[in-house]
Amino acid sequence: MPQPLRFSRTNGPVDDAIDRLIDLVGPVHHPDLVREMILAALKAGQETSDRGDLRLMNISLKEMRFTSKVFGPYRGVRKVTVFGSARTRPQEPIYAMAREFGRALARAGYMVITGGGPGIMQAAHEGAGPEMSFGVNIRLPFEQRPNPVIEKTPRLITYHYFFNRKVAFLKEAHAVALFPGGFGTLDEAMETLTLVQTGKQPPIPLVLIDEPGGTYWDRWIRFFERELLGDGYISPSDLLLFQRAGSVEDALGIIQRFYRRYHSLRYVNGRLVLRLTEPLPAGAVERLTREFAEILTPGGTITPSGALPQEADEPEIHHLPRLVVDFVKRDFGLLRKMIDRINGF
Numbered sequence: 001m002p003q004p005l006r007f008s009r010t011n012g013p014v015d016d017a018i019d020r021l022i023d024l025v026g027p028v029h030h031p032d033l034v035r036e037m038i039l040a041a042l043k044a045g046q047e048t049s050d051r052g053d054l055r056l057m058n059i060s061l062k063e064m065r066f067t068s069k070v071f072g073p074y075r076g077v078r079k080v081t082v083f084g085s086a087r088t089r090p091q092e093p094i095y096a097m098a099r100e101f102g103r104a105l106a107r108a109g110y111m112v113i114t115g116g117g118p119g120i121m122q123a124a125h126e127g128a129g130p131e132m133s134f135g136v137n138i139r140l141p142f143e144q145r146p147n148p149v150i151e152k153t154p155r156l157i158t159y160h161y162f163f164n165r166k167v168a169f170l171k172e173a174h175a176v177a178l179f180p181g182g183f184g185t186l187d188e189a190m191e192t193l194t195l196v197q198t199g200k201q202p203p204i205p206l207v208l209i210d211e212p213g214g215t216y217w218d219r220w221i222r223f224f225e226r227e228l229l230g231d232g233y234i235s236p237s238d239l240l241l242f243q244r245a246g247s248v249e250d251a252l253g254i255i256q257r258f259y260r261r262y263h264s265l266r267y268v269n270g271r272l273v274l275r276l277t278e279p280l281p282a283g284a285v286e287r288l289t290r291e292f293a294e295i296l297t298p299g300g301t302i303t304p305s306g307a308l309p310q311e312a313d314e315p316e317i318h319h320l321p322r323l324v325v326d327f328v329k330r331d332f333g334l335l336r337k338m339i340d341r342i343n344g345f
Contacts, residue, residue: 084120084179102127300326
């Protein structure tokens with residue numbers, strides 16, 4: 001009979017052996033979490049004899065470990081994930097627009113993340129340059145070969161599983177820009193919208209970019225308004241989660257305005273903590289409380305604050321002013337609107 005394993009420290013000699021293993025290879029960051037990962041692997045080995053299941057877990061963990069290693073040195077740099085068709089040709093106007101967008105992002109200090117393939121992805125990398133680019137590629141039987149800009153750099157990751165790749169696209173992104181594309185582009189658009197709408201992804205700029213006079217995203221938005229909103233499948237505030245841009249300047253402006261005063265957010269004991277780059281002017285908190293009362297808990301408040309004790313693990317932003325918000329954790333479109341309002345004071 002296999003020994004029953006638990007994540008609590010009730011495994012006797014197994015816990016001791018894991019502790020010795022961690023000490024042997026140390027130093028190990030956050031050994032409590034590493035211990036649980038080791039236990040999860042052992043429990044999986046006990047619970048399933050299906051090699052395919054274990055292989056999926058194994059590859060997933062190894063891919064996510066490598067993702068963290070590659071992105072880790074750049075955690076302090078803002079990044080923009082760019083999606084779009086791999087089939088867009090260099091002579092097309094939208095290709096030149098994507099290249100210029102990559103160049104504008106790099107000039108503004110943003111690094112560019114794309115799928116690492118041809119088309120819009122290569123155009124964005126050409127504009128940003130290899131030193132300001134990441135490629136999160138996927139093994140496919142067609143289309144998705146690394147483009148020459150990113151191919152020889154240490155910031156190229158090739159994934160076996162789409163779901164790991166999607167995590168990298170959004171976990172590391174401070175904004176998402178979508179150019180016209182096929183199933184993959186629309187899949188990423190809907191994935192991002194779903195995660196932001198449900199609060200699984202913090203609010204970020206989601207920018208739909210088309211060439212001047214282009215109709216790709218306009219028709220997509222009309223479908224949303226007519227079919228989804230018209231039939232009550234989404235709320236009016238869900239349409240605030242994305243913005244349409246018809247030029248590189250507009251797209252970059254949307255991203256930069258989002259971070260004009262807003263920095264980031266975190267939940268502490270169930271309360272939303274908005275970190276700002278500068279304090280709000282006098283009277284602004286009272287106005288926010290009135291304007292956004294519907295997304296506050298009954299009797300809830302918005303309170304200016306410094307860093308909370310629970311945020312001590314982020315010393316690099318300890319100095320930033322905060323707003324502690326009794327947020328109801330629904331209607332993230334209105335939360336996005338409140339962030340825009342904060343940036344507009």
